[in-house]
Amino acid sequence: MEDQPLILLLFLVFFSSYQLPSSAYTLPDKYFINCGSNIDINITSRTYVGDMNSGHVSFTEQNSYVVDKKPASNTPSALYQTARIFRKKSSYNFKIDSNGSYLVRLHFFGLSNLRTAVFNVSASGFLLLHNFTIQNSDKTAVIKEFILSIPIGEFSIHLVPQGSSFAFVNAIEVFPAPPDFINDEHSNDQKGILPQALHTIHRINVGGPTLTPENDTLLRTWLPDDPYLYNVHTAINKQDLSAQPNYMAPVNKFIAPAPVYMSAKEMNIDTSRQSNNFNVTWSYDVTRNARHLVRVHFCDIVSPSLSNFQFLLYIDNYLSKEINPYQTTGQLATPFYVDFVVVSDDSGFMNISIGPDSRSLVKTAFLNGVEIMEMMRESDFVKSKQKPVFVIVVPVVLGVGGLVLVCIFGGLLFIILRSKKLKSIETPEGLPLTAYKGSTHSNRKKSQQSTRSREGTTNASPVPDLNLGLKIPFFEIQLATSNFDTKLLIGKGGFGDVYRGTLRTGIRVAVKRSKPGSGQGLPEFQTEIMILSRIRHLHLVSLIGYCDEMSEMILVYEFMEKGTLREHLYNSELPCLSWKQRLEICIGAARGLNYLHRGATGGIIHRDVKSTNILLDENLVAKVADFGLSRSGPPDQSHVSTVVKGTFGYLDPDYFRTQQLTEKSDVYSFGVVLLEVLCARPAIDPTLPMDQVNLAEWGMLYKKKGLLEQILDPSIKPQINPNSLRKFADMAEKCLEEDAADRPTMSDVAWDLEYALQLQQTAVVQEPHEDSTTNVSGMLLLPVIQRLPSMTAQFQSDDTSIIRPEGDSCSLLSTGEVFSQLRIDDAR
Template sequence: MLHFTFYLHLLFSVTLAGNYSVPYNATDYILLNCGASSSSSNTVSEDGRKWVTDDRSKFATSNSESASMASTASRQDHSVSQVPCMTARVFHGEFTYSFPVSPGHKFLRFYFYPAQYSDFDGTTSFFSVTANNHLLLSNFSAYLTLSGEDDQQASLIKEFMIPCLETEKLNVTFLPSLNSSAFVNGIEVVSMPKNMYINHQENSLIPVGTKGSFDIPDATAFETVYRLNVGGATVANVNDTGMFRTWFDDSPYIFGAAVGTTPSRSDNVTIKYSEETPGYIAPVIIYDTSRTMNDDSQINMNYNLTWSFSVDTGFNYLLRLHFCETQMEVTEEGQRVFDIFINNETAELSADVIHWSGGNSIPVYRDYVLLIPTEGESKQILWLALHPSKDVGSKYANAILNGLEIFRLNKSDGSLAVPNPQTDPGPSPMLPSVGKTKKKSSLVMVITTAVFSSLFGLSFIACSLIYKLKVRRVKDSAVSVQKSSWGQVPCPSNSTCATSVSLLPSDLCRRFSIFELKEVTLNFDDQFIIGSGGFGTVYKGCIDGGSTMVAIKRLDSSSRQGIREFQTELELLSKLRHVNLVSLIGFCDDHGEMILVYEYMQRGTLRDHLYKTKKPPLPWKRRLEICIGAARGLQYLHAGVKHPIIHRDIKSTNILLDENWLAKVSDFGLSRLGPMFQSHVTTVVKGSVGYVDPEYYRRQQLTEKSDVYSFGVVLFEVLCARQSMIPGLPKDQVSLARWAKICHARGNLESIMDPNLMGEISPLCLQKFGALAESCVRDVGTERPMMNDVVWGLEFALQVQEATERDMNIDMGGHEVITESSQTSPLMSKGAGRGTTTDDDNEELFSVSRGKLSESRSTISSVGRSVSRGDADRIKSESVFSEFMNDNGR
């Protein structure tokens, strides 16, 4: 009987524990497809949810004359969902929806697609929105809001959390601004668990940087500003524990090059939700990945893992940080202890996830409140930084974060409204004062008009004076240009800038005049040439008084590439920001010239270090780290942006290496936006011979798996150190991809491996790397892995290699031999074979592999691995940029 009672108790405990992971069942769940006809059958969105039309809806309580139905958008961006964004409800006067709901907070989401409709222009709409006496949007322009975002998306979702306490109604009112109309494409109402984000006095928060406590009362309204899947890809349009939240990739917000590592959850670890952190707090996929620091404790103590976010002033912000230790090496308290800083203020000292949660694989979260005062600009930067705690004796000097949510809390008057981004080209319609007399409204308009007129006049005078001071006359030119390259420069009549400049955010892409670039290259003198390719010639130059080295790609008038490729690369790179993508500094579209200016990559292309070179062979671990970096760049293009991008020209000459051996993907001239609603994009075949996906070549159907194939060829290039195509060889050996697949199938891949790597690669690492590369170059695209899987596979191969080297570096006494294992590992059996190089190459080789460890370990983060700054400062290398020297393949 005692045993029965024990097992019954155990079963009851397990059942209770399991209940914590049950998804939340929303009691209120309304999806309104605004403007859709009542006879419309297309009411199911991409995520499988069914939307109902608001045509003659029971939720519409206002006079029907105040609203009209906008026809289908005349032009639709492929990144925009068909439902609910293709139709809109237009409001010409005040209009209210009333939703019957249960008490408690509700997710209220608005969908906006500011496009041209048959009888309505969404780009010129200004309006306000209130919900249960909370002002959510004021004189809001969906078009300007989208224009102010870095990713330049075509549609917008605004998510709020609104309290419904004293009434069982959620009343949402649209109020057009003066001489304008309001519109909305979709409205979503979803209930949420009680007190999910509400904080009461018994568990008060401490505001960051101040003393005292902070209470979030029941009547607080929130707006979601950021929700990030830290260390993982964007998770959108899924049943996120019953509330359909979207979690975005955090990599665009990482500050600097120190991106840390992104380990995945161990296979034998299961997420265990608890009473304090039930399953609806965040889905399992958020805890599957994380972002941590590097493996080297000394390096980690010298930098912070940092994110930066743009926020509006004058509000309190709630930051919720999600943690979960899922790696088997961290299982006890005190093993990973770190500090949390928010806006350079200490938010938490000695944070210990295991101590908070009670064990490995148990999620936990921490909430912090920060006040952004109304000072200076309307936008400020919010910083979040993690740093290993000092003097605590933790086993791992490291930090970790799995997820992050940032919410704006309403002001004392109930408002969440913020100004439109400062990209408005002209005066916008004025908002009538709500609840005030017309007389006061008119007075406000008069005063505002006078103030704006005065400011405009003063600004015009100031700009005129500044322009006159900065204009200079250039030799042999009748055109005066602005010396400062930031911002807009007058366009000559023979320029093509009208087709490109208007598409660019001026704060992200610098515009140069042709005279500036001629000056830094001595009129494009041949002595500055560092490469050439399909686009034209690449020059080296120094800008900003010689402080910044750049690579300058100048379109050759006889080049087969032209305006389209120039604009493609310009538009894409000006909007993309990732540590593993080459950075575009600026452009020149002046006097018939088309020129792109990039960051300078000192170590040139990956191919420069593989074959037909006097440079010393790359050690195997460095090759793996380069492959991981390039794979992360492609992973970001495919899954880290809202609309996937297919590079279409991945090869070893388009993977660049900076002074610290950090790999970056370059050359986006042939890139295409990937499919959103279809399985592929039908397009003319472009790329480089030897790298083109055979399925794409046969069917002219481009997919993300086409990039995976090309990258698989690069992986074999890295392993075998030979060209992708060698026409003079026997038929089976002409194509590297084909020959490598044959050798892999025979089980003798080492027979075509770079001889310099013999004895250096562990057999298991070679097996894993070869299997991954072979899966990438399979003939059928559906059999190839996604780039996420490629990244994980490469990271695993590196871990296998490092584990083998660690085992080999243990001496008879059980002490680890401290060596630079990438070069001096006992796995190596080549003797002096690496030493036959030139003097300069010997200096490079010695400084990397045979220098003292303490001298070569001043590093920064490189896609989860450490790359040496100290080495880079001592190394002499022949520096070239990204372009391949022969254009026959394109």
Template sequence: MKWHVLLFVIVILFVHSNVGEAQRNALFIDCGSNSSTNVDGRKWIGDISTTENFTLSYSGIVAFIDTVDNEPTYGSLYRTARFFNVTSTYKISVFPGTYFVRLHFFPFSFRSFNINESAFDVSANSLKLVSALDIPGEISWKNTRTMSNYSSLVKEYFLNISTNQLEIVFIPKSGFFAFVNAIEVVPVINQLFVDTVNRVGGNGLKTDLNLAERGMETMFRLNVGVPASESSEDKDMWRKWESDEKYMFSVNAASILSNRSSISYSNNDSFVAPLLVYETARIMTDNGVAEKRFNMSWEFNVDPNFDYLIRLHFCEFIFDKQNQRLFKIYINNKTAAEDYDVFAQAGGINKAYHQDYVDSVPQQTDTLWVQLGPDPLTGSPSTDAFLNGMEIFKLSRNGDLAHASNRITINQPGSAGSQPKNKILWVSIGSGILSVLIISLIGAFIFCLCIQRKKVAVPVKETSPGWLPLSLHGAMGSTTNARSYKSPLCATASLCNRTGRRFTLAEIKSATNNFDESLAIGTGGFGKVFKGEIEEGTPVAIKRANPQSEQGLAEFETEIEMLSKLRHRHLVSLIGYCDEQSEMILVYEYMANGTLRSHLFGSDLPALTWKQRLEACIGAARGLHYLHTGADRCIIHRDIKTTNILLDENFVAKMADFGLSKTGPGLDHTHVSTAVKGSFGYLDPEYFRRQQLTQKSDVYSFGVVLFEVVCARPVINPTLPKDQINLAEWAIRWQRQHSLETILDPHLKGNYSLESLKKFGEIAEKCLADEGKNRPTMGEVLWHLEYALQLHEAYTESSNVESFSSSELRFADMAINLPQIKEGETASPNVSRSNYNSTENFRQ
């Protein structure tokens, strides 16, 4: 026991000696000052009389103001600054190693220098830190992004310096000036980061960060669970930890816990974070809900086209055994960890521990999500999740950490807006020649392709109408077929990967009483749908292909291929198929309440309440989000409409009809080039114009569905006045006037929350953005819909104005940030003849 105590004392002394060494070797520069000052317990050296520790290549202009407001800590430090109208370098003597470098900016005008005319680059030892930095614009953007009231800006970098000198270079843009108020250079004695890190979505694969040659910028550093008004600073390396509250998508999704026990570090990594970070945590408010993927979520605005290191801090202070609390970690809607057990990872209770992940944010994406939620299938006593702290670092790419700011609106001399006319002329001429050359090459390619197609007869095309009997399909087992055809999804195999049951035609006929017309419950583009019964009276929906249908073998195999590998609560399950005697038959789970459209208009069924409509949309969104993110490559449904959203006996919504689905683009592509398919009124106009399919094409179609749910009318109605024929165009006009309630389904009058409808209309409008890049992801759509449901629940609970009809079920499958709702005791209506009707698919 004495040896353990002695070892602990030695470790503590070693840590404190390292802290002391770091503090002794740290350098704090008060720019524009002629004397030293003590701020925040540290000695800051004025840079007017440079010392042996650093020199300044060009003195620039010393600027100062009398007082600084709203800066209780660094107010006296920010009274001075150094302005540069030419390039200037701080040359700082250091020992080789890793350092935190912090640059402090507090914008103020001085004499003839207007701070709005400040724009500059900053680099450190050839690593570009910022480009065209516009401090007022940056602070304004930061405030918008974080909803904070900072009047100063501190940019922090983690650098590996291999020489004895750190050179920080300020490069003003032509006609502008640079400035800086203070500089910190803090050595990191212990190893704060390791090169080998888990890659998000890599199924345990590691990736090498190569930090010896890369720099990092601190984007966010959060102490999870502290109030929004509080922030703290660790005294070892003077890192600022702010509250996570303003980054949470829904604060109500989590509650705060505090730890009053003694905490110690796991693996002696006391430099990673101060103990105060591990003393608070957020835990799920309601861990009994059915949907577990989106329980606690944080949203961050980041720079696109960079890799990011995400560091999560944990300390289990409730459970004292393994497998007591297991949860999942998602980053950017990808699985980072499953069945994560903090107790096992940290080695015990009250052990401070951290976990690192790396992920890439692609071009044209400026959002990073971190989500924690439990896995209800683990069987652990606690199905919840928790987090103590979080840090996000941007990794340099090709020697660059800078993201060229599009927030700078100043017309800078030397910028693209003021290039010499002769240069612009030559650029224009070159662009014209290049355009002609590209058009010529494309024309030649098309001509050759047409010639080739005339030589080779293609028996079946993806877009060709008609039906190919299965007896002519070699992959189905025909030995006499001379015209074999493979589904695009099965192009590399002789037979699709099928996991469903293969029914005999005799079994199908028995289940449908030989396709008795009295059992027909709908007709779609593929063929008729019959209600049937298989063993033990299990009801099923049996879809039989029509030989005259435009949908044929390709759609049949696609449906089987997709549903054989997809399983989700909000996707209609494929039970099996039959491919005997030239028949193409699909057998699905029976959806007792038919299509969503049949409960909106065109039938005598009771109208859905606003709550039921919200829950139906949420269910469909969950299914689509799973398609987009749940597989190795996303799956694009391509035919989203209210007739393809089915409701089971409990009015749980499920996506159906995957005959037109398409595997999404690979990691190195942004879209799939393919023939246009879909349904009139729901089709993404950008996809129609460019024939480039993306996940955002599904988002557009879903936006049309949302407006259809609100208005309860067909998406295309030629009998209406010209400006009302197209639902999407008509509804978006009312939405932009903030008057969506004007065209609301009359059945909803007085039984909805106006705030809920407002939120619903906002996300529907975003889905219908002209360009796909401006539309939200399905995950973001889902979040907004769940929030709309939360607003409605709050409205009904507070005013008690909604009376539930006998057809409404109180779902347990609710949004994650809502209190759990018990199942209702009233029965759902028994609909014996569900409407499976669907409009004809549009094909080009």
């Protein structure tokens, strides 16, 4: 008991002495320099000493100064009434008496003809400004802020006129930053942050007003976020400026002032809306292909009471981080921040988003502040052209318990506890989306928590089976389509409008957008994503990504240059397809459908096969599209009871009668497509006589009468070899059998179409006056590939061979070769 007072005394002494250095920091008095003047002026409680009066600052003599004795009414401050001009390479020299990080600010204002100046500024071996000019700055001062690590001794700022121009500066600030203002933790063999020069590009008070040096602890300016917000309707301002944040070490008022933490943007949740699954996104202009330190500030002023919830933070499309305010701080209105080092891509923009986490009971997200600082390269202003990949993540907050233990046990235990709290978020692994530069792979092992955090590359989806790696932010799609410019509209369908677009990486895409807010087509939208995200095939259109933010339902596909098959058959000014081209297109579509039926996991029935859902790329390679009505099930499943859906004219009558869906329903629809290809007319044409309205009925009637040649497309009639036509027509007839059990499989269809192509290529093409006997001998010259009956043929589920057009000929590719060319491991 006698030892207790001594222990208590030691504890109090240790606690009082163990104050983080930042808490004892006060804004220094030097150096604040009024350039080109012998007058000291007081601005924002700081005295800016005239550079001719300062005994601790010197500058070289190749200079002159100007004094605007009658300052213009548009001069924003007395600080900008004078400037020092340098005609030759010159410098300001400062005496530094302590090591550490320093804030360096340079002020420029266009007095007289100073806007014509072009010059460089360098310091500590870094080129801070290159070919700098303020020509575009009208009535506004330009303040450039840098954070530099400066040793004891002389510190020089060099100003170098370019060409025949000159250099100038109105004011300079050089003063020590608070200790631990920049955290120097790093991982792997990356350089730390402190040895580098940081150039502040953006400092944003999210959800709040402009903060000027008068109300900032380090004389900083914080700008409002609204000009950077991509969609102003996605967020609302939250403010509690009457309260004070609960600062907890190592966060203090010098990291960010109270107004930053007591204002925020929160998701604009609409309780009347069924889904509020969207992101709030800000887009900032940054230096291309350069490393940036990104600091994001959080303080929960949006929750009415303590609640355990988390949300997701995204930087561009390759970094995601789970934010859990109460795991971090344990109480309301307690500030914390997270630092990231991110390499920008070549777009010139960096996008920062917040969105809900599907695992959280509370579906909201908030953000208080953002700072973006470019990391200057030493002695080199040319930025690295490396691919964008974030490098370091440095979380920098501690819990209350950790701080108490620090006070008791000292620095060692502090470090141990802190290291347990820190989380290193690494590059998301295995993201399938290659449309965005920066979706790279990391070889490092991920912890369970970081694995969970990257499940939503853009944000969590209300449908758990959707491939979140394919999510694309809405603002990216707006950029790609010039905000859905009607000039880029290339089609309309039941789901919505289709636009041509170009992603920021130059990849061309087709963007299918449902009518915003309609709520129609959600099951089809989800089905298409779930199916296309798990299948890949040469003859199936690839899904690049999707967006389901707010009320939007958008699908992004690879762009098919030649449009739909129907557009090349009738009612179009496009060039007519040859018979050989039509055969190759039908073969490709059949192989795509066969892969759906037999090769895809679980087996998939398309349920909406038609000529508008067969797309053609620039080489006229066919790809089946539009899987919104598709159904999946085990391959051996004979039928699926389902509400009848499809397109009139293509609909399987057996399916319509029994409501039992099988893969043979696709076969029937494909038979209608074969007749479209043959006759170049729609499946349903109500303008024709009653007996001709339905193509399937009309075509089969003429086929059975032996009059099929009478209804052929006249443009291809002279090209068709009769044996090729006969094989093609026989297959179409089998596909259109009334009883589904009598129809062939898609593998049979593909094989017989391939046979029809061989007949067309090998036989002598007859002239219009010749009869079919001319071609019989040609048939005998074929390799022995015929099989009878074709109904017994079965392709393996891995598609043992695929015919792919190459110029005017076709080559046989093994499945392995096809998938090798697709580079399936890197697809999408």
